[in-house]
Amino acid sequence: EPEVTQTPSHQVTQMGQEVILRCVPISNHLYFYWYRQILGQKVEFLVSFYNNEISEKSEIFDDQFSVERPDGSNFTLKIRSTKLEDSAMYFCASRTGGPQHFGDGTRLSIL
Amino acid sequence: RKEVEQDPGPFNVPEGATVAFNCTYSNSASQSFFWYRQDCRKEPKLLMSVYSSGNEDGRFTAQLNRASQYISLLIRDSKLSDSATYLCVGNRDDKIIFGKGTRLHILP
Numbered sequence: 332e333p334e335v336t337q338t339p340s341h342q343v344t345q346m347g348q349e350v351i352l353r354c355v356p357i358s359n360h361l362y363f364y365w366y367r368q369i370l371g372q373k374v375e376f377l378v379s380f381y382n383n384e385i386s387e388k389s390e391i392f393d394d395q396f397s398v399e400r401p402d403g404s405n406f407t408l409k410i411r412s413t414k415l416e417d418s419a420m421y422f423c424a425s426r427t428g429g430p431q432h433f434g435d436g437t438r439l440s441i442l
Numbered sequence: 443r444k445e446v447e448q449d450p451g452p453f454n455v456p457e458g459a460t461v462a463f464n465c466t467y468s469n470s471a472s473q474s475f476f477w478y479r480q481d482c483r484k485e486p487k488l489l490m491s492v493y494s495s496g497n498e499d500g501r502f503t504a505q506l507n508r509a510s511q512y513i514s515l516l517i518r519d520s521k522l523s524d525s526a527t528y529l530c531v532g533n534r535d536d537k538i539i540f541g542k543g544t545r546l547h548i549l550p
Binding site for chain 2 (some may be wrong): 364366372373374376377379381386387388389420422429430431432433434435436
């Protein structure tokens, strides 16, 4: 069964540094998403992306966040200047017409 | 009302029993609905979509009540492997809203 893949599985970064989280959505999917889950809390929507542009974003997705689909397969989330409170699990998801399928996440730890 | 609201549990249920969860939603998360399960420190995995007419998949039954704005999940003949957090998910346009989840522990 095709899967959404995410790399790295764990990223440790100093506060203030930039970080890029990478995702390879399922190949025929057209809609892409990023979520985060702070330890012990609920999954929170960050952004959705379709047709090479952001279609929805939450209030969490401020100017320090950006997304890009640099080629036909990757979908990236960039956090420009990381803060301690950015420490969380980040999930990528994709879909085409139906429910979303999630990658197994990147654990981001900000020191 | 919060966009998607669930009883956090935990529900401690003996193996073989039937267990039901409810979830309420607001108008901002009201176009389509899903149940996901999430194991500890893992990604959410789709359990089933929820259709207006109700739908069943093996031991799992989902119901939608638009008038009262709630959805439900029924698990029959529960198994140890059903222990997980069950996430109620609603969406409107392309904004997806998760509930906080209901923790289920199946006891041997």
